[in-house]
Amino acid sequence: MIEIAPYTGYVYPNETIIPWGVLIVIYPYLTGLVAGAFTVSSLYHVFGMQQFKPVARLALLTSLSVMIFVPTPLLLHLGHPERAHYSMITPHLTSAFAMFGFFAAFYTILLILEVWFVFRIDNVARAQNSTGLARIFYRTVTLWSDDISPRARAIDSKLLLILAIVGIPSAHGLHGYIGFVYGSLKARQWWESDLMPIIFLFSAIVSGIALLMVL
């Protein structure tokens, strides 16, 4: 055994239990998909690559729907999920984990705003062309605004551009910080690396594109 795998051998008794199980694996997996899908949508929204126009909206929606589920595996992982908000009320600033709440909350709000602006004009049209409950629903979704004048559209697209530009660092911050969570653990030699955030980001972009291909 020692010849095939020279670094196997004794482990401390407490470390025979793996503290971070599959839930901590699912969490960066999901944020990777979020960041990757968002990157694809921003290729069109920010960098104007027309070839990504057909998937830009789908990518954005994918990003939002996965993002809403991101905190779930983390909450299920915690020994005391009911205390999860402590990390936002009393964050311990030297801990990488303390930043999760802020990154995730900021980015989720940003995604909701961006999705709202992207689909606003379509929803206004739907509200005007439907009746009854559907009309009430679409009116609510558009927040009772039916302004689709060229001026309003110009404001919309300007806001969209700003949101998308702010979104790129926040999406990559959300995922890159998980790389930092692992990379900053000096007790784990297989993880400890300054390049962990970079590795995470590149695999995120690849996996996000892959998810869009599947969808």
Place this chain on the structure above:
Amino acid sequence: MDNDRKKTERRKFLCATGKAIAGLGVVASGGSLLARGANKADAKTPADGITGSFPTPEYDWTKHRWAYGIDATKCIGCLRCVEACKAENGVAADAHHFRTWVERYVRLEGEDKTHIDSHADPRNIAASGSESEYRFDNRYNNEKVTKAFFVPKMCNHCVHPPCVQVCPVGATFRTEDGVVLIDHDYCIGCRYCVQACPYGARFFSEEKGTSDKCTWCYHRITKGLKPACVEVCPTGTRVFGDLNDSSSPISEFIRDNRVQVLKPETGNAPMCFYIGLDKDVL
């Protein structure tokens, strides 16, 4: 004109919504802070502005600087310390949760590697009959042993603890008298600290739903008693005392021996001092 009216309405709506959300946020966070303040008052934690006497009126944690010594040359591997610790602190009675444990290092003739085993080793569990009893098996009975020794391990209560650094809520902390503790009423159970400890000294307590670790029996030492493991050690392997007192056992231990610490390269500055370690000790 119609457009402008709509715009004004939208602005009003957005302003009102924004104010409402901000107001809710302030109320919510204020409420939580108040609740936390109230909890603090009950639990008498240091942030209450208690400067001297803590945690009991008779004990002043600024007057002590605790440290621990382990003489590995004296340990006979009887594991009384492990059993005493589990009984004293209510640690789960299995082979995977330890506040302190003992490792056996054996070198056999003609080999140039060291055999290491401890309580989680399946052969030791089989030898003791159950996971709630601890003993080392006789696997080296028919071997030619050239060198063998035991090394008791536990939390090193580092001066720069990496576990405290990574706690997202600050539930784990280093006290004024040099003990690293966990606030079990505040720990969220994320296990980041378990990952961060290079000594494997922390573990996750499934019963409490929080991380758990050695406290140097803080409930005992603040009353002038010794930690349970030191109390029961039959050979004087384990030494505990106050570095501020130059005649305490630990001060003499450090003065009379050439001591070393585990993994000094991590920069954690452990407060557990060893003598009689070998190059293979992890």
